[in-house]
Amino acid sequence: MGEFDLEVATLTKVMLRAKATEVVLQAYDGEVGILPSHGDFIGVLGCGVLRVTSGQTTTYMMVDGGTYRFKENKLLLLADHAQGADDIDLAAVTAEAEELAETFVNLAKFSPERYDEQREQYKRDTARIEVVKKTTAR
Numbered sequence: 001m002g003e004f005d006l007e008v009a010t011l012t013k014v015m016l017r018a019k020a021t022e023v024v025l026q027a028y029d030g031e032v033g034i035l036p037s038h039g040d041f042i043g044v045l046g047c048g049v050l051r052v053t054s055g056q057t058t059t060y061m062m063v064d065g066g067t068y069r070f071k072e073n074k075l076l077l078l079a080d081h082a083q084g085a086d087d088i089d090l091a092a093v094t095a096e097a098e099e100l101a102e103t104f105v106n107l108a109k110f111s112p113e114r115y116d117e118q119r120e121q122y123k124r125d126t127a128r129i130e131v132v133k134k135t136t137a138r
Contacts, residue, residue: 002036005074006052008061008082015061015082022053023075025068026127034070042069045079047123049130060085060134062127064120081124085135088128097125 006023008016023034026048047064065080100122103109111118 002073003054004034004036004038004070006077007075008050008063008077008079010066010079010082015079015084016052016059018052018054018059020052020054020075022051024051025063025077026050027068032068034075037073038070040069040071042067044068045077047120048127049134050077050082051134060131062088062124062131064124064127083128083131085132088132090129090132093125093128093132097122097129100125 003019003021006016006018006020007014021036025032025034026046028044028046030046031048032043045063045066045068048062050061050063052059052061062083063077063079063081066078068075068077070076100118103111103118104122
C-alpha cells in the first residue's frame with residue numbers, strides 16, 4: 001500500500017507533518033476516510049478525532065473547524081483548533097465536560113444565549129477525552 005503527505009496546521013502552528021497510509025477525519029457532515037491516490041477534493045472540518053495511520057503506527061488528534069484539501073496525493077488540514085494527546089490535561093477537560101453536561105440538564109444553570117458556544121465546547125472536550133483514551137489504550 002502507498003502513502004501520502006499529511007500536514008495539520010492551525011493559524012499559529014504546524015501540528016503534524018507525516019507520511020500517512022490512511023487518515024480518518026470528522027468532516028462537517030460526517031466521517032471521511034482518505035487513502036493514497038484518492039481523487040482531489042476539499043471539505044469543511046467538523047469537530048472530532050483525527051486518526052492518522054502510517055504503517056503500524058496510529059496517531060490521534062482533536063480537530064475542530066477549518067478546511068481540508070486532498071490534492072496531488074497530499075492532505076492539508078487547516079484547523080481552527082487542534083490538539084494532540086500530549087497537550088491535553090485529561091482531568092481538567094473531563095471536569096469541564098461534566099460541568100457542561102450538568103448545565104444542559106439543569107434548568108437553573110441553562111442559558112439559551114450561551115447554548116451554541118457551550119455545545120461546541122462540549123464537543124471539543126469529548127473529542128479531547130477520546131483522543132487521550134485512544135492514545136493511552138495502545
